[in-house]
Amino acid sequence: MSSLLIRFIIGGTVVSLFAVLGDVLRPKCFAGLFGAAPSIALATVGLTIAKYGRVYAATEARSMVLGSIAFLAYAWLACRMLLHRDARSPVVTTALLPVWFGVAFGLCWVCLK
């Protein structure tokens, strides 16, 4: 329970810090880079290594490469839809989340089975 709470606090803090960086930087396209910052990984990699060791963390990182490709597909589609379709951000970004799940788990099944 305490390790979950530590993860929650560190994760919330690191994610918020990157979000603040994204808020203050201009132009907006550059600030967007921080929307895909490795915030969750930075918040947890130390805890993971301490608890399970370096090889376990490296295995997680290998899957993270696939998760990043899924994020690329998700963000690219969100960008196209927001710029070229008449749909609001909350609808587009939420409706596209299954794309992340589909690509991430699909790649995981194909590459790591």
Added chain:
Amino acid sequence: MIEVKLSSLKKTKPHEYALRFLLGGLVTAVAGLIAEHYGPVIGGLFLAFPAIFPAAATMIESHEREKKEQAGLPPGKRGRMAAGVDAGGAALGTIGLATFALILWRGLPSYPPAIVLVVACIGWGIVGMGLWWLYRRV
């Protein structure tokens, strides 16, 4: 030209800061739980989950709409376009994110974790910002 605009911080409301903290914390904790139950292969995917992306895009759009309304102008599509441009930047950033993960994957088993983490962060920055620079040039 890259600028730092600190006045943007005033536009973000306290509940928006709280929401980002909550979402970031929740996704980090859930990623840990998933890794514990299903192992590092599945858990690792969630290290690249777009945790606060929907909330961030919604905030960008609503801030732009508010700016227009305060100026007495119809909201138009500027907010949506701003969120779209931000999403384009995030798409470039994901390649930096993959570089970060790749360096951790290859480096952690053989080198000291602190050094690998620093190199991975530098890799993320160089690839993300390099791609942004290239995108601006093309």
